[in-house]
Amino acid sequence: YWVMFELICREYFRFWSLANGNAIFQLEGPMKMKQPWSQDRELLQRWKEGKTGMPLVDANMREMLHTGFMSNRGRQNVASYL
Secondary structure (H helix, E strand, O other): OHHHHHHHHHHHHHHHHHHHHHHHHOOOOOOOOOOOOOOOHHHHHHHHHOOOOOHHHHHHHHHHHHHOOOOHHHHHHHHHHO
């Protein structure tokens, strides 16, 4: 089951990227949606130090800070927080 799911996802994103071209690498994406960006340096520093107040994010960021390692799922979680 899991291998099939991963293959389907791979193929979906492969064709999606072919259909949208370089737009997927632009700030507004292929849908041309403007998103408000925060320039709060203190918030970014708290994220780096694992002090956001979100236990899942903080645990992953502290693990990386102390060990230099973070799991793939952890990377997805902390990136989603941003």
